[in-house]
Amino acid sequence: MALLVAAVGGAAGLSLTALERNINLFFSPSQVQAGEAPDGGVFRVGGMVVDGSVARGEADLSVNFALTDTAATIPVAYTGILPDLFREGQGIVALGAMRGGVFVATQVLAKHDENYMPPEVNQALQAANRGKYGGGDSGAPSLP
Amino acid sequence: MIPELGHFALILALLMALLQAILPLYGSFANIPAWVAVARPAAYGQLLLVALAFAGLLYAFIHGDFSVAYVANHSNSHLPLLYRISGVWGGHEGSLLLWSLILALWSGAVAAFTRHIPDRIAARILSVMAMISVGFFLFMLLTSNPFARLIPAPAEGRDLNPLLQDIGLAIHPPMLYAGYVGFSVAFAFAVAALLGGRLDAAWARWARPWTNIAWMFLTIGIALGSWWAYYELGWGGWWFWDPVENASFMPWLAGTALLHSLAATASRGAFKAWTVLLAVCAFSLSLLGTFLVRSGVLTSVHAFATDPARGLFILIFLGIVVGGSLALYAWRAPALAAHIRFAPLSRETALLINNVFFGALCFAVLTGTLYPLILDALSGAKISVGEPYFNFLFAVIGAPLALCIGVGALLRWKRDHIARLRRQLPAAALVSVGAGLLWPLAMTHHPYSLNAGLGLALGCWVMVSALLGLRERSGGWRWRNLAHTPRSVYGMTLAHFGVGVFIIGVTFTNAYSVEKDLRMARGETVHLAGYGFRFNGVSDHRGVNYDAARGELVVSKSAGGGRRTIALYPEKRTYLVQKNPMTEAAIDAGLTRDLYVALGEALDGDQVWSVRIYYKPFIRWIWLGALLMAGGGLVAATDKRYRRRARSAAGEATAVPPQTAGQAAAG
Numbered sequence: 001m002a003l004l005v006a007a008v009g010g011a012a013g014l015s016l017t018a019l020e021r022n023i024n025l026f027f028s029p030s031q032v033q034a035g036e037a038p039d040g041g042v043f044r045v046g047g048m049v050v051d052g053s054v055a056r057g058e059a060d061l062s063v064n065f066a067l068t069d070t071a072a073t074i075p076v077a078y079t080g081i082l083p084d085l086f087r088e089g090q091g092i093v094a095l096g097a098m099r100g101g102v103f104v105a106t107q108v109l110a111k112h113d114e115n116y117m118p119p120e121v122n123q124a125l126q127a128a129n130r131g132k133y134g135g136g137d138s139g140a141p142s143l144p
Numbered sequence: 145m146i147p148e149l150g151h152f153a154l155i156l157a158l159l160m161a162l163l164q165a166i167l168p169l170y171g172s173f174a175n176i177p178a179w180v181a182v183a184r185p186a187a188y189g190q191l192l193l194v195a196l197a198f199a200g201l202l203y204a205f206i207h208g209d210f211s212v213a214y215v216a217n218h219s220n221s222h223l224p225l226l227y228r229i230s231g232v233w234g235g236h237e238g239s240l241l242l243w244s245l246i247l248a249l250w251s252g253a254v255a256a257f258t259r260h261i262p263d264r265i266a267a268r269i270l271s272v273m274a275m276i277s278v279g280f281f282l283f284m285l286l287t288s289n290p291f292a293r294l295i296p297a298p299a300e301g302r303d304l305n306p307l308l309q310d311i312g313l314a315i316h317p318p319m320l321y322a323g324y325v326g327f328s329v330a331f332a333f334a335v336a337a338l339l340g341g342r343l344d345a346a347w348a349r350w351a352r353p354w355t356n357i358a359w360m361f362l363t364i365g366i367a368l369g370s371w372w373a374y375y376e377l378g379w380g381g382w383w384f385w386d387p388v389e390n391a392s393f394m395p396w397l398a399g400t401a402l403l404h405s406l407a408a409t410a411s412r413g414a415f416k417a418w419t420v421l422l423a424v425c426a427f428s429l430s431l432l433g434t435f436l437v438r439s440g441v442l443t444s445v446h447a448f449a450t451d452p453a454r455g456l457f458i459l460i461f462l463g464i465v466v467g468g469s470l471a472l473y474a475w476r477a478p479a480l481a482a483h484i485r486f487a488p489l490s491r492e493t494a495l496l497i498n499n500v501f502f503g504a505l506c507f508a509v510l511t512g513t514l515y516p517l518i519l520d521a522l523s524g525a526k527i528s529v530g531e532p533y534f535n536f537l538f539a540v541i542g543a544p545l546a547l548c549i550g551v552g553a554l555l556r557w558k559r560d561h562i563a564r565l566r567r568q569l570p571a572a573a574l575v576s577v578g579a580g581l582l583w584p585l586a587m588t589h590h591p592y593s594l595n596a597g598l599g600l601a602l603g604c605w606v607m608v609s610a611l612l613g614l615r616e617r618s619g620g621w622r623w624r625n626l627a628h629t630p631r632s633v634y635g636m637t638l639a640h641f642g643v644g645v646f647i648i649g650v651t652f653t654n655a656y657s658v659e660k661d662l663r664m665a666r667g668e669t670v671h672l673a674g675y676g677f678r679f680n681g682v683s684d685h686r687g688v689n690y691d692a693a694r695g696e697l698v699v700s701k702s703a704g705g706g707r708r709t710i711a712l713y714p715e716k717r718t719y720l721v722q723k724n725p726m727t728e729a730a731i732d733a734g735l736t737r738d739l740y741v742a743l744g745e746a747l748d749g750d751q752v753w754s755v756r757i758y759y760k761p762f763i764r765w766i767w768l769g770a771l772l773m774a775g776g777g778l779v780a781a782t783d784k785r786y787r788r789r790a791r792s793a794a795g796e797a798t799a800v801p802p803q804t805a806g807q808a809a810a811g
Contacts, residue, residue, distance in 0.1 A: 011504030015511050015537060022533035026526035044528060056747060061663050061754050080661045081744035081754050084378075084725045123526070 024095060028124030030072040037098065045074070045103055046093040046124060054088055067094070067103070071128035078105040085110040091122070147212050150200020151291040154241075157193035157248075158281035160186055164251075164274035168267035169339075183267040187255040190277065191248040198232070198245045201290050205232050211297035214238060214290045220303035220721050222689040230314035231304045236438050237290035239317065243434065244280045246318070246325045247273065254329060254354070261350055268336035269329075276328055279461045287454045303721035306690070312372035320365030320392055324430035326358020327399060331427035334420040335469055338476040348410035348419065353781040355406060355423075356635070359399045360777035366392050367770035378727030378742045380659065380758045382766055385534040390513040391433035394506055398426040401502035403777075408495045412557055414484040415492075417477040418499070424473060428466045429506075435462065436513075487559035494552030501545040508537040546602045546647060553613030553640055568612055576605040589674050590656050599651020607644035610637050635780025639773045646769025652762035663747060664755045673759035675739065676702045682743070682750055685715065692717040692728070695743050695753065699732065714755075716743045729756075737761040 026044045027037040037043050050073060053066035062079045065088075076094055086092060086108060096105035164186035171179025201214070205228050210216040218234045233242040251273045258266040284290065307313070333351040337343040369392065374382045383389060402422040408414040435458045486492035512529045519525050554568060580601025584592045614637040615621055618629035658673045666681035680696040692715040700709045712730035719726065729742040737759060744754030 007500040007504065008507075011507060011541070014540065015508045018508075018533050018536050019511060019515065019529065022530040022536070024528045024530050026528070044526075059663070061661055061744075081742075081756055084727055123524075 026093075028069045028072075028127065029067055029074045030069055030124070030128050032074050032098070032103070033072040040097055040099070042095065042097050042106075044093055044095050045076075046091065048091050048125070049086070049088050051088045067092070069124045069128040074103055075101070076103045076105055078108055082108055083110045091125075146200050146203050147209065147291040147293070150197045150204075151289065153193045153196040153200065154281065154285060154291070157190050157197060157244075158278065158285065160190040160193055161274045161277040161281060164190060165271050165278055167271075169271035172264040172267050172271075177263075180263055180267040183270040184255040186274070187248075187251040187270050190274070191252040194241075194245050194248040198241055201232055201238060201241060202229065204291075205229065208301065209297075210299070210301050211293055211295065212290075213292045213294035216294050216298050216301045218301070218304050220301040220689070222720065223301075223304055223309070224688055226311070226314060227304055227309045230308070233317045234304050234308050237284065237288045239321075239438060240280060240284050240288055241290050242318065243321050243325060244277060244284070246321045247277055247280065247328060250325055250329055251277070254332075258350070265336060265340065268339055269332045272332035272335045272339075273328055276332075276465070279465070283454075283457055283461065287457055300721075303689075303719065306717070306719040306722060306724060306726045307376065309689075309719075310372060310376055312368055312376065316365060316368040316372060319361050319368055321434075323358050323360075323362025323365050323399075324392075324395060324434060326354065326361055327395060327402075327423075327427040327430050329354040329358065330402060330423040331469070334423035335472065337480075338420065338469075338472045341476055341479050343416050343420065343480050345410055345413045348406050348416075349786050351423070352403075352406050352410055353783070353786045355399070355403055356777045356781035359396070359403055360774045360781070362392070362396050362399060363770055363774040363777065366396060367767050367774070370770075371767050374763070375729050375731055378729050378756070380729070380740050380742070380756070380760060382653070382763065385512070385529075385531050387513050387517075388437050390509050391436045394509050394513070395426050395429040395433055397502050397506035397509065398422060398429050401499045401506070402426050404495045404498045404502075408492055412484055412486070412492060413482055414486065415496070415499075416480040416482050417473075420477065420480065421473060422499070424466075424469045425506075428462075428469070429510075431462060431465060486557070489555065489560045489562060491552065491555040491557050491560070494548065494555050497548050498545075498552060501541060501548070504541050505538065505545075508541070509534070543598075543602060546606055546643070549640055549643060550605045550609030553609050553636070554616055568616075569609070572605060572608040572612060575608055576601045579604045587656060593655040596651055596655035599647055599655070603644040603646075603648035603651070605644075606647065607641050610640035610644065613637060613640070630785060631783040632780040632785070635776045635778070635783070637776070638779055639776025642769045642772025642774075642776060644769070645765050645772055649762050649765025649767075649769055653760055653766065656759075656761040657763075658759040660757050661744070662755050662757060663752060665748075665752045670757065671702050672757055673737075674702050675759065676700050677741070677757055679753070679755060682746070682753060687717065689721070690717045690719045690726075693743065693746075695741075695755070697730070697741050697755075697757075699739055710739070712739070712741050714741045714743045716745070733764060735764055738763050 024042060024044050025037075026046065029045065029047050031037060032045055037045070045067065047067040047069045050066040050068050053064075055064045057063065060079065061081065062077065063082065064075065064077050066073050067076050068074075076096075078094070078096075090110055092108055092110045094103065094105040094109070095107040096103055098104075164183060167179045168181075168183035168186075171177070171182070201212075203209075204212045204215045205219055206225070208215070208219060208221045208228070210219075214235060214237050215231075218238070219228055219231045223231065232238045251270060254266070254273065255270060258269070261269075330351055333347065333354070337347050366389075369389065370382045373384065373389075374380060402419065402425075405415050405419040405422050409416055409419045484492070512533050516527050516529060519527060550572065551565065551569070554565065580597040580599075583600050584590075584594075584597045587593070587596070614629070614633060617633045619625045660670070660672055662670060664670065664679040666679060669676050669678040671677075676699065678698045678700075680698060682693045682695045685692040685694040694713050694715045697712045697714070698709050699712060710732050712732060714730040715728040717726040717728055718724070727742050729740055731741075732739040738761075740756070740758035740760055742756040744756060746753055
């Protein structure tokens with residue numbers, strides 16, 4: 001019985017420690033610009049890919065684009081193959097860290113549904129709009 | 145007309161389930177044999193009615209009746225027949241109907257194959273299963289009617305999500321649900337035993353084959369899902385620790401613990417209360433999994449708010465099932481307490497350790513999956529739990545678990561002696577460590593990988609000791625002994641062997657995979673892991689209901705002249721209705737390695753593309769291991785000992801076949 005309790009306690013402690021180390025917080029571009037995101041630490045950022053901002057490298061698979069929540073815009077750099085549904089004007093979530101003012105992404109996620117807006121992105125957009133128009137939910141313009 | 149008949153059949157099925165839930169249960173306590181006898185015919189009747197309802201929806205799909213809203217949302221007249229059929233369970237409402245059909249099938253099977261169980265107990269089991277059916281029928285009829293009409297009917301349907309237009313995902317949900325719902329049998333057995341206040345070893349023996357079969361289906365279902373994700377999502381990963389995957393994995397972990405705990409209860413009468421609790425947990429997690437995936441709560445906690453009726457129903461239903469069964473457990477479990485004595489070194493202890501490990505794994509997955517949801521619901525904070533969390537915990541808990549499997553498979557009931565293990569285990573350890581040290585040297589294309597070595601050592605340890613366990617329990621390698629060894633021993637050996645194969649597959653894939661995202665021009669060749677990949681450009685291709693850009697890559701061995709070449713045709717598809725692009729990877733599969741190529745996008749006209757090229761050694765072993773485990777579950781379920789009639793409780797404790805104990809000493 002004591003063995004059982006010790007094992008369960010150990011497992012719980014282990015999970016919580018591991019959980020603490022592997023949580024990825026989410027920030028909107030506004031929050032990143034305001035310096036709320038950890039500098040150099042890994043976190044997620046989400047927003048819409050700015051129209052006309054996607055620029056690809058000539059020789060490799062590097063790509064740069066701008067991500068916005070309509071109030072603030074941050075530059076993102078990524079190397080690799082983008083998901084099928086990555087396009088300009090589409091809501092995406094990227095995992096990575098800030099390096100010298102650029103968000104260097106290790107993973108870019110766009111869900112497989114043209115109408116899908118990642119919930120975090122939707123919320124970030126709404127928050128940004130509330131700030132801009134000074135009103136509550138009803139005052140915000142409807143979002144795509 | 146047909147959809148209305150289906151709807152009507154569903155309502156009748158609800159009434160039949162109510163009958164099956166109430167009369168036999170009451171009759172079993174009030175001693176009214178006629179009411180007890182209602183259970184079986186009612187179960188058959190319910191099955192017939194749900195089958196009619198399901199056939200009605202199937203008919204609407206096959207004939208493209210877009211006046212049914214659910215069909216209009218999940219089908220299209222250009223959809224191939226196979227996917228028109230699998231479209232039935234391609235969305236929320238139809239999935240629930242499939243769930244109910246499978247539950248009715250399990251109920252029917254319980255009604256048909258429990259002749260050896262006393263009528264009163266069988267009636268209670270069927271009655272508990274009917275209560276679950278009632279919940280699902282009500283959920284469908286009140287909030288998610290698959291037969292709801294859409295007037296005026298659209299001329300064309302919105303098509304099935306292209307990701308679901310695949311054979312792997314056509315059969316994945318039925319398998320998964322067969323597993324989920326199968327645990328309802330163990331759950332019903334447990335609740336019936338709690339209601340009756342009596343639980344003996346015979347109970348555990350009756351419950352074992354049902355649990356085995358359910359576990360087998362769930363194992364196959366999860367493996368199919370993993371395989372599908374590997375080739376269909378175009379990333380070449382086989383497990384993402386996505387909440388949807390975790391939702392199916394948690395019942396599996398609890399179910400695995402249950403299988404082992406049932407073994408101790410059936411053979412020794414040990415851990416009775418714990419076994420019952422696990423049966424409740426496994427099914428509760430199945431329900432949680434179904435609802436997590438189906439309610440949309442994973443995409444957003446606020447999805448609940450978009451359809452409050454569904455969310456509320458789910459919460460209430462889960463509350464009744466989990467809360468009710470746990471309350472019953474708290475009330476009755478003290479009566480189940482048994483004081484079975486066993487030594488610290490015994491098979492009972494080994495099974496207990498197994499349960500501790502699987503409990504810990506299940507807890508870890510549950511925490512990682514639900515924590516972000518709970519935090520979001522409470523504070524609105526958006527977090528995600530990264531893959532490293534799960535990978536770390538599974539490595540830390542999984543490795544000692546694998547070590548214990550080896551010893552546990554060899555141990556005897558009640559008391560064992562360390563001296564006996566000392567004769568058997570050193571050879572197994574030597575083989576495992578030797579293989580683990582030497583193998584990475586043989587992988588000349590790769591740097592020495594300690595992880596692969598460790599994985600191989602663990603895998604060999606599990607496989608060799610599984611075979612030693614078979615020898616131990618059959619009494620030696622003589623044919624006469626092997627022929628008399630119970631099927632459950634073979635099942636265990638096969639499943640444990642599968643665990644070893646799985647471990648090797650996972651660690652080798654992790655250690656030796658080579659993954660490259662490249663920019664390739666037409667005619668360019670790249671070399672990777674001893675293979676040359678030549679890109680021959682992309683051409684247009686027309687499918688049944690999609691257009692595709694189809695690339696051609698010719699693969700040859702870099703060394704040795706390259707006599708044999710393989711042509712791979714990855715595609716980038718655009719389905720005609722839902723205009724999303726879809727990556728269709730091309731794979732050359734093999735027992736020791738997969739070659740995996742997928743198209744990214746056109747970078748420079750049609751001449752230059754981004755291309756993913758992966759070399760995935762031993763990845764097939766992951767699913768092969770899972771299949772062996774599932775096979776083990778099936779073989780064990782056919783053991784004759786599980787189908788004997790109830791006998792006196794005294795006889796149960798010695799259910800271990802006599803020749804095992806006697807001959808093992810010689811072996």
